[in-house]
Amino acid sequence: MSSYAVPELPPEIHTDVPHSARIWNYWLGGTDNFPVDRAAGEQYRAAFPGVVAIALASRQFLVRTVRYLAGEAGLDQFLDIGAGLPSLDNTHQVAHRIAPDARVVYVDHDRQVVAHGGILLAERAPHGAGDVTYLHGELRQAGAILDAAAKVLDLRRPVALILSGVMGHITGTEEAKSIVASLMDALPAGSHLSLNDGTLVFGGQEYEQAQQGYDDTGAIPYHLRTPAQIAELFAGLELVEPGVVSCPRWRPDPGADLTELDAFGGVGRKPNPTS
Numbered sequence: 001m002s003s004y005a006v007p008e009l010p011p012e013i014h015t016d017v018p019h020s021a022r023i024w025n026y027w028l029g030g031t032d033n034f035p036v037d038r039a040a041g042e043q044y045r046a047a048f049p050g051v052v053a054i055a056l057a058s059r060q061f062l063v064r065t066v067r068y069l070a071g072e073a074g075l076d077q078f079l080d081i082g083a084g085l086p087s088l089d090n091t092h093q094v095a096h097r098i099a100p101d102a103r104v105v106y107v108d109h110d111r112q113v114v115a116h117g118g119i120l121l122a123e124r125a126p127h128g129a130g131d132v133t134y135l136h137g138e139l140r141q142a143g144a145i146l147d148a149a150a151k152v153l154d155l156r157r158p159v160a161l162i163l164s165g166v167m168g169h170i171t172g173t174e175e176a177k178s179i180v181a182s183l184m185d186a187l188p189a190g191s192h193l194s195l196n197d198g199t200l201v202f203g204g205q206e207y208e209q210a211q212q213g214y215d216d217t218g219a220i221p222y223h224l225r226t227p228a229q230i231a232e233l234f235a236g237l238e239l240v241e242p243g244v245v246s247c248p249r250w251r252p253d254p255g256a257d258l259t260e261l262d263a264f265g266g267v268g269r270k271p272n273p274t275s
Helices: 018-026 035-047 051-072 093-097 111-122 142-149 175-184 204-215 227-230
Strands: 077-081 101-108 132-136 160-165 192-198 263-271
Touching: 018 035, 018 051, 035 051, 051 077, 051 093, 051 160, 051 192, 051 263, 077 093, 077 142, 093 101, 093 263, 101 111, 101 142, 111 132, 132 142, 142 175, 160 175, 175 192, 175 227, 192 227, 227 263
Parallel strands: 077 101, 077 160, 101 132, 160 192
Antiparallel strands: 192 263
């Protein structure tokens, strides 16, 4: 039986209400969650067992894209917005394996997540506190996020922007496009975007009903898009091959299962300005 170590938490962290970040942490095999989160996660899984495979595919996509960004793309600055709680193979861990001096800024809108995430990083980060930071920020307030991130990152140099499973919390696709554009517009040429989100292509009514049940738990509602709508979020960027695809099919590791799942994503590069 798994054991769950509960750290000493600030009083603003409530353990009697399910929280989307902790539910996600549970699906990924993390231990930083509470009985109420595990109950909500199991309720979703009972209605749609495939949700755990989707969660894992999204995380594995994050790992492969960060590996690409820190390696082949040569980036050493990462801005991960909507990061949730640390679990397995987080952005900073993957980046530091390739670029040990990489700076990583995590941003989340929920002060509970920021407080809890900061505790976990302080306990677990093998590097000094200066290269990994948790900040509070609202996705719709790009300017404020970038101002805060600029205290850690050099925004005159290319940055890897990570939006993993977060844009579904923005219902309107046009608004989502505007948010992504605002963030990328403020970053220099050579910056990259890694983005993935949930779709409703393969899961059918079972998945849709499970998502509604998840929303009804009190977690922040999540809007499932079409792959084409997710591709629209990369407007103005140069897509890295193979483009926007089901997450298991983005530069898979040898021998990986290539079954398509309801999570699509891609990586795009901000081009140099045209003369």
